Amino acid sequence: MTAxxxxxxxxxxxxxxxxxxxxxxxxxxxxxxxxxCVCELTDMIGVEMPTVSRHLSQLKNVGILEDEKRGAQVFYRVRVPCVLNFFKCVEAVQSNGKCP
Amino acid sequence: MTAxxxxxxxxxxxxxxxxxxxxxxxxxxxxxxxxxCVCELTDMIGVEMPTVSRHLSQLKNVGILEDEKRGAQVFYRVRVPCVLNFFKCVEAVQSNGKCP
DNA sequence: TAGACATTTAGCTAAATGGCGAAGTGCTGC
DNA sequence: GCAGCACTTCGCCATTTAGCTAAATGTCTA
Known part of the structure; x- marks a missing residue:
């Protein structure tokens, strides 16, 4: 493997x-x-807002999510929808190995 | 998020x-x-064989790879080829965000 | 059966990760 | 302007991870 x-x-x-x-x-x-927005996600997930915020930052930093500030709230959305295909393939790994 | x-x-x-x-x-x-086989992969990657072996185990344990012992050697191969699609999508994340 | 080779397992250490609460920043409405 | 809400950043701790070397296991060949 080259550098x-x-x-x-x-x-x-x-x-x-x-x-x-x-x-x-x-x-x-x-x-x-x-x-x-961050507070909606925090309500759904069972962890504190600082933790959720850091997870969102990670996804944004690599380019998977983008955010938009509107007033005091920050809304996040998916920037690269094909990452959702991962789910189907992961399910194939979990079950029979037959790819979708 | 439910349990x-x-x-x-x-x-x-x-x-x-x-x-x-x-x-x-x-x-x-x-x-x-x-x-x-493990030794071929070890030659290509710049780390010791025990480390390569452990990486292979992880991929096998989750079902991504399968192995076959032939003589003293163990050969590994991909069990669920669709994981290769991840590469294309990751490249989309890296560049423009346009999914393949 | 002994020695050499291929691989895995074990034990260790350093670094990264994920959670929390506290503190900081910025907007809103009184 | 300041009280309150939304969010992020910081400092801390516990856990996990990835690398190494040494040791164990298994296979082949002389």
């Missing part, structure tokens, strides 16, 4: 890692149905 | 987490071109 391709795998891994957490997976799934 | 769906997200996150590492991403990419 260059090593750096490329690292960059890609960083994006996948952003999805590799139950709470962040829930967030992406929920936002696939439309934008939500 | 049930929490458990489901956790199970899915575990699979995605298995992919969320540069070395494991390289392994999956390399095995997409055909099976390889």
């Amino acid at each position: 260059t391709s090593q750096a490329e795998y690292k960059a890609k891994a960083r994006i996948i890692k952003a999805l590799a957490h139950p709470t962040r997976l829930f967030i992406v799934d929920e936002l696939s149905r439309g934008e939500r | 049930t769906s929490q458990a489901e997200y956790k199970a899915k996150a575990r699979i995605i987490k298995a992919l969320a590492h540069p070395t494991r991403l390289f392994i999956v990419d390399e095995l997409s071109r055909g099976e390889r």
